[in-house]
Amino acid sequence: MVVHCSAGVGRTGCLIVIEAMLERMKHEKSVDTYGHVTCMRAQRNYMVQTEEQYMFIYEALLEAATCGNTEVPARNLYAHIQNLTQTPPRETVTTMELEFKKLASSKAHTSRFISANLPCNKFKNRLVNIMPFESTRVCLQPTRGVEGSDYINGSFIDGYSQQSHMERDSQSVLKVPYLSVYIIEKCHQYWPAERSARYQYFVVDPMAEYNMPQYILREFKVTDARDQYQLCYRAALEYLGSFDHYAT
Numbered sequence: 001m002v003v004h005c006s007a008g009v010g011r012t013g014c015l016i017v018i019e020a021m022l023e024r025m026k027h028e029k030s031v032d033t034y035g036h037v038t039c040m041r042a043q044r045n046y047m048v049q050t051e052e053q054y055m056f057i058y059e060a061l062l063e064a065a066t067c068g069n070t071e072v073p074a075r076n077l078y079a080h081i082q083n084l085t086q087t088p089p090r091e092t093v094t095t096m097e098l099e100f101k102k103l104a105s106s107k108a109h110t111s112r113f114i115s116a117n118l119p120c121n122k123f124k125n126r127l128v129n130i131m132p133f134e135s136t137r138v139c140l141q142p143t144r145g146v147e148g149s150d151y152i153n154g155s156f157i158d159g160y161s162q163q164s165h166m167e168r169d170s171q172s173v174l175k176v177p178y179l180s181v182y183i184i185e186k187c188h189q190y191w192p193a194e195r196s197a198r199y200q201y202f203v204v205d206p207m208a209e210y211n212m213p214q215y216i217l218r219e220f221k222v223t224d225a226r227d228q229y230q231l232c233y234r235a236a237l238e239y240l241g242s243f244d245h246y247a248t
Contacts, residue, residue, distance in 0.1 A: 013040060013047035018060050025065060033057055052135070055109070067102055108133070120148035143200070191218065201226050 005011040021031045040047040048054055072080045084096040115121055116131035125131055138154035196205040203223045210217040216238040
C-alpha cells in the first residue's frame with residue numbers, strides 16, 4: 001500500500017497508525033498508539049503532526065473496538081436486518097437497539113466544540129447536547145466587532161463543503177417536526193409570512209405558498225442589501241408528517 005497526503009506526515013501518519021493498530025487488535029488484542037507513532041518518527045519526522053490528528057487515531061480505534069466491522073454486503077442486507085430485529089439470548093432488547101445504543105455511548109470531548117461553548121454563542125444552541133464540531137461547523141461571514149457573529153449551529157455533513165444556506169448558495173431548506181419524545185415545543189417560525197423582513201444584510205420576500213397533504217412548500221426571494229444582489233428563489237419545505245412512530 002502506498003499512502004501520501006500533502007506533506008506525507010499528518011494524515012498519512014494517521015492512516016498508517018490506524019491500519020497498523022487495527023491489525024494489532026486483530027492478532028494481539030492490544031494497541032500501542034504512542035509506541036507506533038514514536039517508531040514512525042524515528043523513520044520520518046513529524047509523522048502525525050497535530051494533537052487533533054493524534055486524538056482522531058484514538059477515537060477511530062475506540063470505535064473499531066466497540067462496534068467492530070459493521071459493513072454488510074448489499075446482497076446480505078435483508079438477512080442482516082432480520083437478524084437485527086431479533087432479541088439475543090439474555091437480552092431484553094433487539095440487536096438493532098443494542099447497536100443504536102453503541103452510537104450514544106460514544107462521547108465527544110468538549111475540545112471539539114470550542115465555538116459552540118463560547119459564552120456569546122451558547123444561547124444560539126437550541127439543545128445543549130447538540131452542538132457542531134469545530135472542524136465541520138458552518139462559518140458565517142463575520143460582522144466586524146461582533147464576537148461570535150460567524151457562529152451558527154450548523155454542520156457540513158458527508159463532505160459537502162459548499163452546502164450551507166445563503167452564503168454557500170443552497171437552493172432549499174427542509175424542516176421536519178421535532179420528535180415529541182425529545183421536545184414538546186415546536187420550531188420557531190423564522191420566516192416572514194405576509195410581508196418582507198430584513199435579517200441583518202438580507203431581505204427576504206415571501207413569494208408563494210403551496211399547501212400539500214404531507215408538506216408545505218414556501219418560495220422566497222432573497223436579496224443582499226449591501227449590493228442589492230438578488231439571489232435565486234429559495235424553497236422552504238416543511239414536512240407535516242411525524243417520525244414519532246420510529247422512536248422507541
